[in-house]
Amino acid sequence: MATKLWWIIQKDLVCEYRARQAWPRMLLFGFVVAFLLSYQMAMSPSQLQHMAASLCWLTICFAAVLSLGQSIAQERDDRCWDGLLLYPVSPQTVYLAKMAVNAVILGALQLVVVPMFALVCDTQWLAHPWELLLVSVLGNLGITSVGTLLGAMSAGMRQGQNLLALLLLPLLVPVVLGASEATRIIPESQVA
Numbered sequence: 001m002a003t004k005l006w007w008i009i010q011k012d013l014v015c016e017y018r019a020r021q022a023w024p025r026m027l028l029f030g031f032v033v034a035f036l037l038s039y040q041m042a043m044s045p046s047q048l049q050h051m052a053a054s055l056c057w058l059t060i061c062f063a064a065v066l067s068l069g070q071s072i073a074q075e076r077d078d079r080c081w082d083g084l085l086l087y088p089v090s091p092q093t094v095y096l097a098k099m100a101v102n103a104v105i106l107g108a109l110q111l112v113v114v115p116m117f118a119l120v121c122d123t124q125w126l127a128h129p130w131e132l133l134l135v136s137v138l139g140n141l142g143i144t145s146v147g148t149l150l151g152a153m154s155a156g157m158r159q160g161q162n163l164l165a166l167l168l169l170p171l172l173v174p175v176v177l178g179a180s181e182a183t184r185i186i187p188e189s190q191v192a
Contacts, residue, residue, distance in 0.1 A: 069151030139179030
């Protein structure tokens with residue numbers, strides 16, 4: 001199973017690297033939203049520091065919606081999905097592979113957006129890298145596990161991307177709230 005899982009992950013990462021469909025769109029969205037939210041909001045620096053974690057995770061969540069359903073929908077459009085289903089792997093292996101690829105892509109976005117929010121909003125997140133890494137990984141897994149499942153379910157539908165956004169956003173509210181609160185209290189937890 002591990003060899004087949006690695007083969008699917010490698011195939012999807014190579015396809016994403018060559019096609020460059022998900023990550024440029026996500027990075028551009030992350031940059032635009034981060035700068036708009038941080039510079040255009042009329043808040044004092046202390047209010048902005050307090051809201052930075054929520055704004056950061058909201059940006060990550062919206063950027064993830066742009067790409068989560070894309071990998072399976074692209075394979076269906078290119079008629080590669082039938083070949084993948086003929087390959088002797090379990091559906092769980094395909095799900096885990098797609099989730100791992102989505103986690104890598106979302107992790108690349110987090111590597112850019114989280115430090116950018118930390119610097120722009122003048123927070124102390126970067127002073128606690130291990131705590132920030134733990135929260136980022138757990139938030140990433142929460143978003144990609146739900147998003148990959150719903151992306152697979154909506155991939156074959158006519159308005160699949162719109163349906164994915166409608167279904168995914170309410171289900172991600174607990175993940176985004178938990179991740180943003182954990183990120184917000186990272187600097188405070190070291191003081192006490």
